[in-house]
Amino acid sequence: NGRLLCLCLLPCMMTGHLLIYIGVSIFITISYAPPKINLHYIATGISANSSSLASHPLGPFWNLRLEDSALWNQLQHAWDRQHNPLLRGNTTLIQRKQKATFLSEIKSECLSDSTSDKCSLPHMHNLNSLPEQIRAFIRSMYYREYPLLINQPGMCRKNNSSFDLDSPILLMAIKSQVGNFENRQAIRETWGYSGLVKGESNKKDGLVRTLFLLGRQDSSTGPHPDLKNLLELENLKYGDILQWDFRDTFYNLTLKDLLFWQWFKKYCPTAIFVFKGDDDVFVRTNTLLDYLHKEWGEHKLRKVLTNKMDMDLFVGDVITNAMPNREPSTKYYIPESFYKGVYPPYAGGGGVVYSGSLALRLKEVSERVHLFPIDDVYLGMCLHRLGLSPTHHPGFLTFDLPAGDRENPCAYRSVLLVHKRSPKEMLTLWKKLQNMP
Numbered sequence: 195n196g197r198l199l200c201l202c203l204l205p206c207m208m209t210g211h212l213l214i215y216i217g218v219s220i221f222i223t224i225s226y227a228p229p230k231i232n233l234h235y236i237a238t239g240i241s242a243n244s245s246s247l248a249s250h251p252l253g254p255f256w257n258l259r260l261e262d263s264a265l266w267n268q269l270q271h272a273w274d275r276q277h278n279p280l281l282r283g284n285t286t287l288i289q290r291k292q293k294a295t296f297l298s299e300i301k302s303e304c305l306s307d308s309t310s311d312k313c314s315l316p317h318m319h320n321l322n323s324l325p326e327q328i329r330a331f332i333r334s335m336y337y338r339e340y341p342l343l344i345n346q347p348g349m350c351r352k353n354n355s356s357f358d359l360d361s362p363i364l365l366m367a368i369k370s371q372v373g374n375f376e377n378r379q380a381i382r383e384t385w386g387y388s389g390l391v392k393g394e395s396n397k398k399d400g401l402v403r404t405l406f407l408l409g410r411q412d413s414s415t416g417p418h419p420d421l422k423n424l425l426e427l428e429n430l431k432y433g434d435i436l437q438w439d440f441r442d443t444f445y446n447l448t449l450k451d452l453l454f455w456q457w458f459k460k461y462c463p464t465a466i467f468v469f470k471g472d473d474d475v476f477v478r479t480n481t482l483l484d485y486l487h488k489e490w491g492e493h494k495l496r497k498v499l500t501n502k503m504d505m506d507l508f509v510g511d512v513i514t515n516a517m518p519n520r521e522p523s524t525k526y527y528i529p530e531s532f533y534k535g536v537y538p539p540y541a542g543g544g545g546v547v548y549s550g551s552l553a554l555r556l557k558e559v560s561e562r563v564h565l566f567p568i569d570d571v572y573l574g575m576c577l578h579r580l581g582l583s584p585t586h587h588p589g590f591l592t593f594d595l596p597a598g599d600r601e602n603p604c605a606y607r608s609v610l611l612v613h614k615r616s617p618k619e620m621l622t623l624w625k626k627l628q629n630m631p
Contacts, residue, residue, distance in 0.1 A: 264534040265332070270564050277562050324529055325522060328567070331445040332532075335565045338452055343410070344429055344437040349403055350462035361464035363400035364486060365550070367454050370406040370473040371442050372421050375428065377473040378406055380617035384624035385477040388434060394480040398487045402479065403465070406435050407450045409442030444525050447569040455557035458550075466490060467507070468553050471545025474614040476623060481589075482547070482610050505549035508577060510541025511593075512586035516571075526568060533566070540574025541584040543592020544613035555580060603630045 321329060350361055366386055370378055381404070382388070388404040408425075411418050429435040438453050440446055451470070458468070467486050471477065493505045516537040518528035548556075559576050566572040577584060589610035599605035603626040606612070615623065 264530065264532055266533045266564060266566065267535065273562055273564065324531075325527065327443065327445055327525075328527070328529060328532065330443070331565075331567050338449075338565070340438045340440045340449065340453060342436070342457075343439050344408075344425075344435045345457075346405065346433060346436060347461050349405065349434075350465060361401075361462070361466065362403040363466045363490070364402045364469060364479075364483065365458070365462055365465040365467070366402065366404040366469045366471070367458075368404065368406050368469075368471055368473050369447060369450050370408055372408055372411050372425055372437075373418070374473055375424070376617040378428070380620040381473060382432065382434075384620050385479045387479070391479055391483060393484040393487060394478075395484055398483070400483050400487070402483075403462075404434055406473070407454055408435060408437040409440045409446060409450070410437070412441045412443050414441070414443075445567040448565050448567070448572045451569055451573065452557075452560055452565075455553055455560065458553050459557055463550065463554060465550045467547060467549055469545060469547050471611070472613070474616070475544035475592075475611055476613075476615040476620055477545065477611050478606065478609055478627070485589075485610065486547070504551045504555070506552060506582055507585070508541070508546065508548040508552060508582065509585045509587040509590070510546035511543045511590040512539055512584045513537075513542045514539045516540070516542075528567065537571050538574040538578040539583050540570050540577075541586075541590070542570045543590065543611075545590070545592075545611050546573070546584070552582075603627050 321332065324332075350365070366388075368378075368381065368386065386404040388402060390399055391402045392399040411421065425435065425437070436454070436457060438449070440449055454470075458465070467490075469477070469482070489505075489507055493507075497503060518530075518533055518537065519526040520530065521527060522529075556573070556576050559579050563572070563575050563579060566575060574584065587610065589608055591609055591612045594600065594612060594614070595605055595609070603623070606623075606627060
């Protein structure tokens with residue numbers, strides 16, 4: 195009788211447990227809500243006293259729907275699919291040729307007529323309502339090749355160095371403009387000295403080379419005096435100018451990265467590290483060299499242990515979860531019809547440092563990433579497609595020291611970079627730091 199009772203009750207008990215499990219699962223599913231995100235960083239440029247915050251996605255993390263209603267997103271998704279090795283086989287050669295021809299027609303028509311329906315692809319029919327700088331960027335975002343007006347092909351050659359060194363440990367690529375003579379000269383006389391530089395500890399030194407990256411004067415902002423002859427004299431004396439034939443505007447700063455990577459691959463591929471920065475920052479080069487020597491030594495040790503040749507170093511003042519700035523009055527304005535979504539992690543402000551081997555990989559991957567108007571964000575996009583993220587370093591003070599510490603040289607002991615400084619402030623600060631015990 196006991197066995198018979200157990201056989202009768204067992205299915206009922208199993209069914210009951212199953213019903214309880216299903217009920218609990220349904221309850222948890224219905225009651226679950228994604229964690230609340232209190233705040234997203236607002237990309238630089240928004241008014242400091244503005245109380246409005248950028249919107250942020252409220253959907254769960256497993257929502258994989260791609261943003262395809264903005265121009266850049268649509269174009270980039272097409273490229274991502276085209277270069278995806280798992281999806282590439284599904285596209286026939288004829289389809290790829292047709293697509294290439296179609297994109298070539300779009301490019302040609304955009305450059306000749308920015309109001310064209312093709313140029314406003316996809317779903318971007320309000321091109322004329324955008325600020326002129328955005329329209330100018332869209333018209334030229336397919337161009338990546340510009341001739342060099344001033345070149346320095348021997349900058350990194352051994353016979354150009356009196357120190358019998360094969361390559362520089364640090365190549366400083368500084369974004370400048372034609373008229374910023376004072377900034378460039380202050381940098382040459384202070385932190386951007388080109389030659390053999392000692393580390394702060396005086397135990398190790400290294401060859402540093404400095405280049406200034408320029409476009410041509412932007413005539414659209416009004417009449418400017420012709421500074422071409424002065425620039426040629428400056429380059430004749432110092433030999434540290436790279437200039438390309440494109441308009442030097444804020445939204446064209448990304449071109450300086452692309453064209454510099456091309457130059458780097460051809461003329462200076464053995465440089466160990468690259469500093470990319472603006473001409474209004476102050477860098478403690480001696481301290482930076484100590485940091486880079488340490489990183490290079492650790493990399494060589496890891497290379498022996500892991501046999502990994504490439505160095506993935508990319509450091510700066512890292513910003514995460516940044517949203518595009520939607521205020522049309524700021525120079526960082528990115529309309530929603532052009533780009534949607536959160537920016538990838540990127541190093542903002544006036545300067546970053548990355549390895550030379552990574553510079554070569556950034557050059558390669560940039561051929562698969564559409565140009566973006568903000569150069570810092572574009573670097574983050576390229577890193578993201580390499581499967582890398584920038585590393586935050588507290589010594590990169592791109593939003594400056596507290597006001598009370600800016601004149602105190604002792605406050606700079608742990609600083610690698612600070613933004614921003616005028617030429618006079620660079621010279622004064624450099625002198626104070628040199629005299630500090």
